[in-house]
Amino acid sequence: MEKVLTIAGSDSSGGAGIQADLKTFEEYGVFGFSSLTSIVTMDPDNGWSHEVTSISEEMLEKQLISVFAGDPMDVIKTGMMGNEKNIALASRYIDFYQIKNVVIDPVIACKGTAQILQPKSVEGIKKYFLPQALIATPNLEEAGILSGLGDLENIEDMKKAASIIHQMGAKNVIVKGGHRLASDKALDVFYDGKNYQVLEGPLFATDFNHGAGCTFAAAIAAGIAKGYSVFNACKTAKAFVAAGIEHGVSINPYVGHIWHGAYNEAEKRMVAADENND
Numbered sequence: 001m002e003k004v005l006t007i008a009g010s011d012s013s014g015g016a017g018i019q020a021d022l023k024t025f026e027e028y029g030v031f032g033f034s035s036l037t038s039i040v041t042m043d044p045d046n047g048w049s050h051e052v053t054s055i056s057e058e059m060l061e062k063q064l065i066s067v068f069a070g071d072p073m074d075v076i077k078t079g080m081m082g083n084e085k086n087i088a089l090a091s092r093y094i095d096f097y098q099i100k101n102v103v104i105d106p107v108i109a110c111k112g113t114a115q116i117l118q119p120k121s122v123e124g125i126k127k128y129f130l131p132q133a134l135i136a137t138p139n140l141e142e143a144g145i146l147s148g149l150g151d152l153e154n155i156e157d158m159k160k161a162a163s164i165i166h167q168m169g170a171k172n173v174i175v176k177g178g179h180r181l182a183s184d185k186a187l188d189v190f191y192d193g194k195n196y197q198v199l200e201g202p203l204f205a206t207d208f209n210h211g212a213g214c215t216f217a218a219a220i221a222a223g224i225a226k227g228y229s230v231f232n233a234c235k236t237a238k239a240f241v242a243a244g245i246e247h248g249v250s251i252n253p254y255v256g257h258i259w260h261g262a263y264n265e266a267e268k269r270m271v272a273a274d275e276n277n278d
């Protein structure tokens, strides 16, 4: 059984963060491990504003020791890190255990809040994580921040940002246009250091997309664990997340989550329909 570790924050509302990652790993049939870096809570009396409480470096290290008590991980995926010390610590473990399959989701800007939740993570991500990344998965805003280009408005801007982030050390980069890019499609730009490929999917007119970014990176990590090429892992992840967004669920009056079970459910529905037609 392939083993995948997520080092990320807890989303108490259950749609993003470590919860999204573990649900996604399960859907892909890989075994999920976790090390929490931070806990995010939301205030319903204050516009659903997000508060991030970091977990100490000592506590993160105890979790990493637990995780690595057995065989090494096939893939590590990172998400919200809480602070730069946690980034440096996770990076040391990646280095020590010589993990090459590393998916870095540089969580700096999140949906559901206008706040830039993790501004202090930027330097740590650049210094420690990007050089270790098999692939980095910034959204439009994060790609603008990491590349230093600021607002990205079109595919050409996304390509420039991907190239700069690649030069910073990430072997592959996928810049997610998603709902942020002014377009009638959901467009993401993939770059492997040689070629750019634009991944295109339908853009769903919905606000039920909380957790899309975490789920996308987790699905890439799971795909790589199952032996897909990095590009094919991205293509499958895009289809997985699109199904989740299309079948998003309203969990309370404040936020709508993607549904992590949608992709495999759709496959089962298709098999059932085929069997009925036989």
Ligand SMILES: Nc1ncnc2c1ncn2[C@@H]1O[C@H](COP(=O)(O)OP(=O)(O)O)[C@@H](O)[C@H]1O
Binding pocket: 110, 111, 138, 139, 140, 176, 177, 178, 179, 180, 186, 187, 188, 201, 202, 203, 204, 205, 206, 209, 211, 212, 213, 214, 216, 238, 241, 242, 245
């Ligand atoms: N409304 C949408 N319809 C279809 N795909 C979407 C939509 N919003 C985001 N996506 C896709 O979901 C994935 C995650 O992107 P995004 O939501 O931008 O990440 P983040 O949560 O980090 O901001 C990308 O492949 C993106 O293109």
Ligand SMILES: Cc1ncc(COP(=O)(O)O)c(C=O)c1O
Binding pocket: 008, 009, 010, 011, 012, 016, 017, 018, 040, 050, 079, 080, 107, 109, 110, 111, 112, 209, 210, 211, 212, 213, 214, 215
């Ligand atoms: C712990 C955690 N990680 C990551 C995110 C980013 O979520 P998304 O995938 O919707 O961008 C959030 C959003 O609330 C979060 O709580």
